[in-house]
Amino acid sequence: MKPHFAMMAGYNAWCNERIYDVAAQLSDADYRADRGAFFKSVHGTLNHLLATDRIWLKRFTGQGEAPNRLDAILFENLEDLRNARRKEDERIVAYIDSLSEADLQGRIRYKTITNPAEIEQPLAPALAHLFNHQTHHRGQVHGLLTGFGLDAPALDLILFQRQTGMGLT
Numbered sequence: 372m373k374p375h376f377a378m379m380a381g382y383n384a385w386c387n388e389r390i391y392d393v394a395a396q397l398s399d400a401d402y403r404a405d406r407g408a409f410f411k412s413v414h415g416t417l418n419h420l421l422a423t424d425r426i427w428l429k430r431f432t433g434q435g436e437a438p439n440r441l442d443a444i445l446f447e448n449l450e451d452l453r454n455a456r457r458k459e460d461e462r463i464v465a466y467i468d469s470l471s472e473a474d475l476q477g478r479i480r481y482k483t484i485t486n487p488a489e490i491e492q493p494l495a496p497a498l499a500h501l502f503n504h505q506t507h508h509r510g511q512v513h514g515l516l517t518g519f520g521l522d523a524p525a526l527d528l529i530l531f532q533r534q535t536g537m538g539l540t
Contacts, residue, residue, distance in 0.1 A: 372475045372495060373467070378538040379502040380467040382531045384460035389524035390509055391417075391453045393516050401519055402449060408511045410442060416512050417452055418444045420505060424459050427501050430481040431494070432466060441484060467498075 394402065394413055405411040410419045422443045429437035438445065446452035475498075480491045509526065516523040532538045 373470060373472055374538075376467045376470070376475070376495075376498055376502075377464075378532070379498075380460075380464045381535060381537055382528055383502055383505050384457075384464060385531050385535070386505070386509055386526045387456055387460055389526060390512055390516075391449075391456065393521050393523055394512065395449060395453075396521055397516075397519060406515050406518060408515055410508070410511075413512055413515050414449070415442065415444070416508050416515070417449075417456070418442075418446065420508050421445055421452065421456055421459055423504060424463065424501070426484065427497070428459070428462055428466060430479060431497070435462070439484060463501075 394417065397413065401413075403412050403414045406413075408416055410416040419441060422438045422445055423441060425435055425445075426437045426441075429435050446455055475495050477494050478491055479494050479497055480489065482489055513523045513526060528538075
């Protein structure tokens with residue numbers, strides 16, 4: 372199970388770099404424009420992804436900063452947001468690298484944000500959620516970028532696997 376999560380952590384960071392490369396081509400007005408996405412704009416959605424990753428890593432590790440809102444705007448500037456995104460992706464990779472197969476069979480306890488409740492669940496499905504959530508909202512950003520007429524990057528897992536060799540053996 373660990374090789375799968377290591378691949379997903381690498382894939383997550385790879386996709387984020389590709390999305391940020393294209394997002395950086397937007398004017399500030401387009402970057403912030405409410406285009407009807409759940410978190411309104413490219414700006415809002417990229418901030419949401421960083422916020423939720425910080426929330427989940429705090430749940431997993433007990434360390435780091437975690438906002439108390441899913442729509443928190445952590446950084447107003449795309450460059451600062453991108454730098455923070457890279458650091459968070461490094462934290463995700465390091466966390467996955469630190470886990471043993473036994474850890475992946477363990478459980479976690481945490482409190483939800485939107486409708487506060489205490490939750491206990493197996494770790495592995497929570498990690499699957501972390502990566503699936505990134506894919507979901509990154510897909511929204513991809514659609515927004517395409518809507519602005521930009522060449523949004525291919526984000527297929529198989530492309531990542533072919534480029535890196537991860538998950539092909």
